[in-house]
Amino acid sequence: MRDRGDRVARAAKDMLTRPLGRVLVIEDETRSLKPHLEGLGDTVDTWHRRSWGEDEGRPWPSDGPYDAATLRALPSKEAMRMALSAAAAALKPGAPIWVYGANDEGGRSLGAVMEGLFDDPRTVHTKHRSRVFEGTRPQTPPDKARLEDWVIARDGRVGFPGLFAKSGLDPATALLIRACPTPKPQSRVLDFACGLGIIAQALHARAPEAEYTLCDADALAVEAARRNMAGAEVILSDTWTRIQGRFNLIVSNPPIHEGKGESYTVLEQLILGAHAHLKQRGRLVLVTQKRIKVEPLLGRAFKAVERLAEDTRFDVWQASKPKAQPSS
Numbered sequence: 001m002r003d004r005g006d007r008v009a010r011a012a013k014d015m016l017t018r019p020l021g022r023v024l025v026i027e028d029e030t031r032s033l034k035p036h037l038e039g040l041g042d043t044v045d046t047w048h049r050r051s052w053g054e055d056e057g058r059p060w061p062s063d064g065p066y067d068a069a070t071l072r073a074l075p076s077k078e079a080m081r082m083a084l085s086a087a088a089a090a091l092k093p094g095a096p097i098w099v100y101g102a103n104d105e106g107g108r109s110l111g112a113v114m115e116g117l118f119d120d121p122r123t124v125h126t127k128h129r130s131r132v133f134e135g136t137r138p139q140t141p142p143d144k145a146r147l148e149d150w151v152i153a154r155d156g157r158v159g160f161p162g163l164f165a166k167s168g169l170d171p172a173t174a175l176l177i178r179a180c181p182t183p184k185p186q187s188r189v190l191d192f193a194c195g196l197g198i199i200a201q202a203l204h205a206r207a208p209e210a211e212y213t214l215c216d217a218d219a220l221a222v223e224a225a226r227r228n229m230a231g232a233e234v235i236l237s238d239t240w241t242r243i244q245g246r247f248n249l250i251v252s253n254p255p256i257h258e259g260k261g262e263s264y265t266v267l268e269q270l271i272l273g274a275h276a277h278l279k280q281r282g283r284l285v286l287v288t289q290k291r292i293k294v295e296p297l298l299g300r301a302f303k304a305v306e307r308l309a310e311d312t313r314f315d316v317w318q319a320s321k322p323k324a325q326p327s328s
């Protein structure tokens with residue numbers, strides 16, 4: 001994954017060889033474009049919606065105006081359109097943008113996503129199994145130039161482009177909600193990797209006296225969850241980075257993807273971190289696809305592990321009574 005990121009960033013840097021002025025660098029997970037551009041004499045601001053460790057994500061970029069921008073392709077087309085609109089709103093008319101991605105993650109179709117938002121989108125570089133498109137900010141600003149223009153209202157909840165299950169209720173999440181024990185009054189509940197907060201919302205409807213904390217690494221998920229769970233504590237946090245204290249119940253439909261590829265890193269961190277963040281007799285309840293061998297992982301950290309529910313595709317697991325610190 002990291003290799004692919006470095007590879008596409010190299011393709012982008014091939015195109016960034018002259019000073020540009022004030023530049024907005026968007027979604028560069030390698031964090032290598034900023035020093036590269038500063039080395040050319042540019043002033044650089046970055047924007048990424050996901051938090052990477054202590055490096056906080058933000059829902060929308062600073063106002064600008066910028067002389068140029070770069071954008072690393074995102075997995076969702078709608079999230080791309082939103083990021084491109086945010087970039088267009090922050091760029092000066094006539095300013096260039098370079099949009100880049102790997103060939104095996106849809107890099108060839110990036111020009112089509114830019115259509116209508118940037119003038120003359122065209123491939124300007126292909127190398128490192130990646131592709132770089134260039135376009136020009138039109139004279140008129142984009143139609144949807146503010147974050148508020150991108151709010152998705154669905155089933156009485158608020159979402160944004162690029163959020164899980166198109167800001168709706170996923171079948172795995174629905175199974176988890178049905179199987180999850182009702183929190184006790186005054187107990188502390190953590191909805192880990194909350195997305196727009198659907199799980200916490202459902203538990204809150206059943207147990208309004210419990211105390212809810214929600215967390216997610218995506219600043220737009222956090223923005224949505226804050227609107228959907230008014231009064232709850234909603235924390236922008238890459239896994240456990242910003243989570244303090246202990247909980248009686250931790251619930252999660254954890255991510256198993258990083259970009260377009262599969263990754264169990266967050267799932268593993270959830271399980272090992274839950275051990276440290278649960279109170280005595282606390283419980284971790286999570287849902288995963290059946291093919292993911294989660295039971296041995298849970299067994300390494302917890303004394304008691306049981307399957308609470310299943311259907312043809314998903315399992316809901318409950319793990320409780322943490323035992324001794326797992327070895328690594």
Ligand SMILES: C[S@@+](CC[C@H](N)C(=O)[O-])C[C@H]1O[C@@H](n2cnc3c(N)ncnc32)[C@H](O)[C@@H]1O
Nearest residue numbers: 164173193194195216217218238239253254255
């Ligand atoms: C499968 S979705 C579940 C969302 C929501 N709980 C639901 O069921 O609708 C997983 C969520 O994990 C979040 N996520 C991904 N990586 C993360 C990380 N490192 N730390 C915290 N959350 C993360 C994503 O932003 C996404 O909202």
